[in-house]
Amino acid sequence: MHGFRGSTLDQIAEKSGLSKPNILYYYQGKEEIYQHLLAEILELWLTSLEEIDPDGEPIEEILTYVKTKLELSRIYARQSRLFANEILQGAKRMPPEAKDYLRRQVQRAVAVIEGWISQGKIAEVAAHHLLFSVWSSTQHYADFESQIEIILGPSHNRTQTFDDAQGYLMTLYRKLLTPSEHQSGSWPAAADKKTAARHL
Amino acid sequence: MHGFRGSTLDQIAEKSGLSKPNILYYYQGKEEIYQHLLAEILELWLTSLEEIDPDGEPIEEILTYVKTKLELSRIYARQSRLFANEILQGAKRMPPEAKDYLRRQVQRAVAVIEGWISQGKIAEVAAHHLLFSVWSSTQHYADFESQIEIILGPSHNRTQTFDDAQGYLMTLYRKLLTPSEHQSGSWPAAADKKTAARHL
DNA sequence: GTCTATAGTTAGATAGAC
DNA sequence: GTCTATCTAACTATAGAC
Secondary structure, three states: OOOOOOOOHHHHHHHHOOOHHHHHHHOOOHHHHHHHHHHHHHHHHHHHHHOOOOOOOHHHHHHHHHHHHHHHHHHOHHHHHHHHHHHHOOOOOOOHHHHHHHHHHHHHHHHHHHHHHHOOOOOOOOHHHHHHHHHHHHHHHHHOHHHHHHHHOOOOOHHHHHHHHHHHHHHHHHHHHOOOOOOOOOOOOOOOHHHHHHOO | OOOOOOOOHHHHHHHHOOOHHHHHHHOOOHHHHHHHHHHHHHHHHHHHHHOOOOOOOHHHHHHHHHHHHHHHHHHOHHHHHHHHHHHHOOOOOOOHHHHHHHHHHHHHHHHHHHHHHHOOOOOOOOHHHHHHHHHHHHHHHHHOHHHHHHHHOOOOOHHHHHHHHHHHHHHHHHHHHOOOOOOOOOOOOOOOHHHHHHOO
16 A cells, blocks of 8 residues: 555455465456456545535534544545555546546535535635645644654554644634634625624 | 655656666665655654744744645645655654654644643643644645645645635634633633733 | 466666767 | 667566366
8 A cells, every 4th residue: 555656466465365466357457456456445535525514514524524524534544645645646547437526526515615605604815725725734643644653653643643643633723713803804795684784 | 755665766857867777886775775764754744843942922923834834845846755754664664763852843833832731821732732733734644635726626726725724724723722701720720920910 | 266387568777888 | 988789677567287
């Protein structure tokens, strides 16, 4: 699980307990094994994104997503690194269907977030960039784990670090998203009744 | 510039205009070329971190660092990806001196930030995690450029995206760092005279 | 279905002429 | 210092027995 070139069929064979030719009996080639893994990971990432509920309480919905994404990074750190490596290499081995799936799910989430903004339920932010920063700041704890190890030293407790990260990220995104007292952009542009009522 | 295994000596030879054996006349091997590149990039990253001035205006100092880091990601995107790839692979090819250098510079910056916090000049945050999120959220635009391309489509303007990112990140970190009106933690613990004066 | 043995390819490094 | 030609190791994939 170290990228397409990072693992050899010999290693995969050893880990899986099958022989090399036997693996190639089930898969057409190394490429197919790799893309199968990629698809699984993307599914995991996007399912959590899909769970953002347009009818939920906006800030809590987003904070829950952040929390879930961090948890996925903790549990599926190796998978996160495999995916990160693929993107780093230019996403050349990512099938077009997977790219479409990614694009569609992001578009949905962006629409939900922009809806909340226009209703004045969260502060005005660039929705795409909010998602980018949520992804990067959570996945960092998986993808750059070896750098964190270098900085915090070998004595640091992994679980503790993830707990601290959660506390930090909750504060970060709560402060960002909480609407300011007198938000000019959301009204009178906002059509939401409750929002309007607050200003009367 | 696609990681140690991502580029072959043949490609390096072609790009540099030299022949393969001629490159190995100057460098002992591929490993030495790679580590030379790594060291250059780390220097670039840590120099910008070093520029954080303990005597400057805290929030502006940090926001300037964020801006600089984003600019470095824009200009040195390939280098950022090379470094990210090394960390992703477990930082196994990073020399111990480079790791020490990284650790020391981070410790210095953390001390500066914690000083500002104890003086009540910025909100209370976990300094290490602040740095982690600044790195990840800025480097994302270099390291995950191909994913951004997938999401925003081929028609998106790279310069525009970086400009939008800067606006977003300035808001994000300004909101995080601005101390709240009645900050209990910073006073009376804070020994700073001006801070105390604000409360009289 | 599963294995051993091996073919075919690629890439890092070196020998040796100029 | 720089090149062509070549060696050697590692790796993907297949042939063919059981």
